[in-house]
Amino acid sequence: MSTVKFEAIVPEAGASKRRSRIGSLLHKLTKPAEEPPYRPLPEYHIRVVDIKPVTTQHLLEVKLTVVDPRKFKYIALSYTWDQDVAGESDASHGLVGATQPILCGGTEVKISQNLYDALCQIRNVSSGVPVFVDALCINFDDNHERTNYLEIMGHIYSRAASVIVWLGKSESYTDEVMLIMRKLVNAIDWRRIGDGSSYNFRDPRFFTMVGIEPLTLKQWREIQAFCHLRWFTRYWAFFELALAKQALFLWGEACMEYNFLIDFGMILSLSGWLDELRQDTIDGVEEPIYGLTKMLGPVARLRSTPPWHPKHKEHASWMTENYQLETEQQHAWKFFEILLQSAEAFDCRDPRDIAYAPLALVRHVFGGQPINKQWPRPDYTRPADEVLRTFSNAVQQHTLQPSILATADETQQYQAQQPPAHVERGRSQRR
Known part of the structure; x- marks a missing residue:
């Protein structure tokens, strides 16, 4: 019995077209999606991210949930989209720099390395509380949704149980800088600066009072680097922080409360160290104002004004x-x-x-x-x-x-x- 060759039944031209269609379909099925699958939001509702616990899966897994922010407990994330992280570009996803794939509702999407680092750390400290993350929770391809987001962003950040500020991954000097900051804040009452108390950081007796060794130039540079972290210079961060009922700052695994950073910033500002440090640590090169004090000073003043609280009797x-x-x-x-x-x-x-x-x-x-x-x-x-x-x-x-x-x-x-x-x-x- 003779056999019939496949090529005799399907003409070569048809086979080529069919292979092309199959290849195109496979490409669409296997190509990671650029966006999570979004559905229209009901009025005054938002999406939040549930970060799933660590599993044997290679990818970080999250799920989008639609909630009413007036009735639902969540936290909000404030961060920078690009943290100057070196890495290969992924132009197909609109990302430049290092990226990481995650699973969002079963769909593989790519996010920036900085956001990925933030989500991993929040998973470790948030006890399963859902998170509002603009990059994942907003469909920025929908102009109507983007507009609605801007009109209710005040409610989103003010109603959050807490705003988590992600300053970025920890550095080799993070632990040392945190120790110095804590000792300075514990030893100095910035409200007394200017009343005759001596806070001359060039005087060894000052460091004896604080309980640390005199700081080296390298340590001052590290403090300076912390004060210049990108988040402290971001326009939107100013408003997100000002709206927060309470804020928690994460620098890698290091954790700081809002009042702690306010105290540290006030010490730097009122002591006059900023100008002296600028001259000592960068060899006379003009340097912009410290981001930390530039951010926290105006926020603190703004939060203390009655207009920020429209129901305030003195408004x-x-x-x-x-x-x-x-x-x-x-x-x-x-x-x-x-x-x-x-x-x-x-x-x-x-x-x-x-x-x-x-x-x-x-x-x-x-x-x-x-x-x-x-x-x-x-x-x-x-x-x-x-x-x-x-x-x-x-x-x-x-x-x-x-x-x-x-x-x-x-x-x-x-x-x-x-x-x-x-x-x-x-x-x-x-x-």
Whole structure:
């Protein structure tokens, strides 16, 4: 009995096309997804991430859950999208630098190395509490969802049980710097600085009082490096921290409370060490202001003002007494100006965020109402120069100082299709 060859039944041209279709299908099935599978969110709901316990699986595994932030306990993560981690680029996922694959709802997705490190550490310390992580919980390809996120971000971070600030992986000097910081904070009451007490760090007797050996130049450089960690310079971090009911800072496995860092920053600022350290440790090279004090000082002042708490009994009287304001809209605009002035020193890659970030917080503080009917809802499809012109016109109508809006003149070449600073998918620009 003769055998029939397969090639005689299926013409060569048809086989080629079929192999091409099969190959294309296999490629789609095996290619990791760029985004988790998203479904539309009900009104006033958000997604949170459940981080599964350590298993024998090679990949970190998480699951997205839709919740009402008014009724559900969760924590929120504040971090940088790109931590200047060296690694191969993955342009197919919009990521530059080191990346890590994870399983999100059974779908393999890639996230930045810095976020991966943060999730691994949170898994170890959060006792299973779900986490709001913008990179995973928001569908940034959906303009409507992105807009809604900005309008409720104040509620997301203020209603979180805690905001976890991820400063990055620990360094070889982390333990030593943490020990020095604790001893300084325990030994020095910054409220007494300036009343005649001696805090001359060049005097060996000072270190005897603190209980540590005189610091070497190398140790001062390490403290300086900590104060310049990228998170302390990030525009969105300022607002996320200001909204937090309580905040916990993670630097690798090291853990710090908000008040501890405030105390340390106040010691550095009031003692006059910052200027002296800048001269001693970088050989006269001009260095920017320490990120730590640049961040925590304005946040501390902002959190202490009554407008931050709209139900505060002194809210209206405080604004009226200090700024001679009468209407709620005037209060809102003045608070908007305070926010702009507080945040102007931070890195902001996308000029549109100059307007959108503080506006979102003003809406939160003043009951979700827009402060001007002419002011548009956040829309990242609009060119930056157009957004800032609209913003500038609205600001000038309310006699605020528009100096911060000089950025509008510098954005003619800005590419409007760029995502906002807080959705930069790990690009080399800073979030």
